[in-house]
Amino acid sequence: MALAGGIGGARFLRGLRLAAPDAEITVIGNTGDDISLFGLRVCPDLDTVMYTLGGGINEEQGWGRADETFTVKEELAAYGVGPGWFTLGDRDFATHIVRTQMLAAGYPLSAVTEALCDRWKPGVRLIPMTDDQVETHVVIDDPDKGRRAVHFQEWWVRLRASVPAQSIVPVGADDAKPAPGVLDAIRDADVVLFPPSNPVVSIGTILSVPGIRDAVAARTVVGVSPIIGGAPVRGMADACLTAIGVETSAAAVAAHYGPDLLNGWLVDEADAGVEVPGIAVRSRPLLMTDERAAAAIAEAALDLARELDKDAA
Amino acid sequence: MALAGGIGGARFLRGLRLAAPDAEITVIGNTGDDISLFGLRVCPDLDTVMYTLGGGINEEQGWGRADETFTVKEELAAYGVGPGWFTLGDRDFATHIVRTQMLAAGYPLSAVTEALCDRWKPGVRLIPMTDDQVETHVVIDDPDKGRRAVHFQEWWVRLRASVPAQSIVPVGADDAKPAPGVLDAIRDADVVLFPPSNPVVSIGTILSVPGIRDAVAARTVVGVSPIIGGAPVRGMADACLTAIGVETSAAAVAAHYGPDLLNGWLVDEADAGVEVPGIAVRSRPLLMTDERAAAAIAEAALDLARELDKDAA
Incomplete structure (x- = not known):
């Protein structure tokens, strides 16, 4: 099973479906945006x-x-x-x-x-993280209107994240409940994968729904770095990471998730040699140039998960 | 000012605007459908x-x-x-x-x-007859489901009025109030025109909103027959008239409105010679083949209205 944001998550999932055609894949989708x-x-x-x-x-x-x-x-x-x-x-x-x-x-x-x-x-079971309303707001210093909170989409799409985010808050998350099936799917999963989605406003938002983080932490978790060589593969994850005080690097993102949550971490060859205490790091090409490339990355994530399998240990 | 249904009403109004370019025209629109x-x-x-x-x-x-x-x-x-x-x-x-x-x-x-x-x-002021919900329902003997009421559109569009209407009811009309401006516009009007709209489900529905019929009856009212030579010019007004027990003829429609409401009535040349007690009938070509033809009909209606002017009498 996997948590997923938008484009990077979706492309990874398409690779995962190809890599594991017989697997029952459940996807927990971000609804904060x-x-x-x-x-x-x-x-x-x-x-x-x-x-x-x-x-x-x-x-x-x-x-x-x-x-x-x-x-x-x-x-x-x-x-x-x-x-x-x-x-x-x-x-x-x-x-x-x-x-x-x-x-x-x-x-x-x-x-x-x-x-x-x-x-x-x-070909996957897609469940929103919650049926409750969680809305990611971004606090910015608006050149015209002063400090104010805007909807994530206003910052991301209208402002192209060009105005620094002072903070990013999943409004409503504290009172949200995971959607029906979410916690069961996590509990029953052989492995939980973090696609190369935005660690703050995608994966981070999903994990902010009470109960999800703890459920995920109990499973074998392998992630794919959305950061290659100090820059996001696509999107503006760097602007989000900066807002929460995390360096834009594959290692910093893994450390941000932390070893209590994340067991394995795939980084690009450009980041080979990176070490994160308590997390097994493997390097391989991470550019999802096509479905095959995405499938190969998914296979590597599954291999690493099997290697780290908590239940088997 | 004019009450208006759909296509026939709209085309007449376009002619009226051309015929009386300096007039302030208010249109009360049917919302029953x-x-x-x-x-x-x-x-x-x-x-x-x-x-x-x-x-x-x-x-x-x-x-x-x-x-x-x-x-x-x-x-x-x-x-x-x-x-x-x-x-x-x-x-x-x-x-x-x-x-x-x-x-x-x-x-x-x-x-x-x-x-x-x-x-x-x-180029006209368009006001819905009411801000309240009035919904024209048609009672039919459904071949599959027995006698039931359907939304006007289901009868008109889905069934093409092919199933006889047992009755036609503007549900909610009794409790509806005319929209702001409707009664004032009628009171201030030099003349109230009934375009060749459906006398039952367009004009009839507008008149069913409490207060509108009385306000209209106090003015000089001239109508244009939607029936020519015993058949509707377009649409299926005959099916509506049959449902309320009115013959499909120019004279019967005028008599249905009645002399307490309608003062003048334009019929087509095909219906020349028709007489309706208490209502001044004039005949002329009524086919709105183009905007000019519609304008000529509107001019004739205005001429007849001036002739019948209640305030001048």
């Missing part, structure tokens, strides 16, 4: 996993739908209705319309996600 | 008026947007989410998304309609 736009509930990370594993993703971009059009967005703009900085395509809108309608009818997000996956058949 | 689809609030008649007068209508079809695409609908179908029998295009979806978002934020439908018209600039 969910946002309501135009009255519709948007779950970027869940959708990226669903579209990527379901064959509907825009491959080049890594998020959103393939063969996408933007008529609805243009029309909303013609009505003067924004925000314009968050791009939603017509195909994507349909997902949010179905989700919002089901949520309004009283279904929890986990049931909605299952219903959406009925179409996409991602 | 509004429906919630996919969690979004759809107001077919208001939108047809808004799009037609705003230059966004699909001219051939008479409803919906020009240059429309249907990606969202296809995606919803891929999720197995219906109904499939109600066609909504991508451009149209944006209107419903904006409307639903504003309604959810607490704005009444009249304010929402005004905001949408800010974009379309229809």
Whole structure:
């Protein structure tokens, strides 16, 4: 089983599915960057996993739908209705319309996600970390408005993380409960994998839901570094790490997770030789240039997990 | 000022605007056929008026947007989410998304309609008949499910009015209040026009909102027959008239409105010679083949209204 954020997580999972075709894979998805736009509930990370594993993703971009059009967005703009900085395509809108309608009818997000996956058949069981609302907020010093908290997406997408984050807070996490099935899936897992997702706003947010971190810590946990040679492979994880006082390096991220949580850590060849006390580090190429490359990384993670298997020990 | 249903009403209004370019025209729109689809609030008649007068209508079809695409609908179908029998295009979806978002934020439908018209600039003041929910239901003998009430749109669009209506009821009308501005606009009007809209489910529904019928009856009222030579010009008004026991003829519709409400009545040349006690009938060509033809009909209606002017009498 795996915890997952967006693009990096989804691509890793596609490799994992290829590497372990007979495994029952459960994915706990981050919902901290969910946002309501135009009255519709948007779950970027869940959708990226669903579209990527379901064959509907825009491959080049890594998020959103393939063969996408933007008529609805243009029309909303013609009505003067924004925000314009968050791009939603017509195909994507349909997902949010179905989700919002089901949520309004009283279904929890986990049931909605299952219903959406009925179409996409991602080949994994995708569960949101929680059915409760957890919203990642970023405290920034806004050049115009002074210090204020903004929704993660406003910082990430609108500001491109160009304004330093003073802090990053998963608002609502303290009172959130793991979604049905989450703790059971972790408890029953042979191994828990951390894909090369953002350690702060993806994996970190999932772990902030009470109960998840402890459940994960009881399992064999192997992670894949999202940092290669001191820089994030993609995205702006460095800006997030800086905000929580962690150096942007493969070793620092592993140390941030800590040996009580993380047992094995895959780093890129560029980081070969890195050592983290209490954590078994292995180096190999980590660029997921295609599905095969992602599968090879997943295989290496599974190999390391078997080597470190807590139950077998 | 005018009461208006969908296509016929909208085309007449476009003619009226051309015929009386300096007049302040207020249009009271029917909302009885509004429906919630996919969690979004759809107001077919208001939108047809808004799009037609705003230059966004699909001219051939008479409803919906020009240059429309249907990606969202296809995606919803891929999720197995219906109904499939109600066609909504991508451009149209944006209107419903904006409307639903504003309604959810607490704005009444009249304010929402005004905001949408800010974009379309229809050149008339468009007010829904009420901000309360009035929903036209049709009682049918369903071949499969026995006698039951269905939403007007299900009867009209899904069943194409092919199943006889046992009765047609504007559910909620008794408790509805006219939207702000409706009664004032009627009171201040030089003339109230009934476009060739459906006398039962368009004009009839508007008149069913308490207060509107009495306010209209106090004014000079001239109507344009939607029936020519015993058949509706378009739509299935005959099925609606039959349901309320009114013959499908220009004379019967005028008599149904009655001389206490209707002062003047324009019928087509095909119905020349028709007489209705207490109502001044004039005949002329009534086919709105283009905007000019619609304007000529509107001019004739205004001429007849001046002739019958209650205030001048």
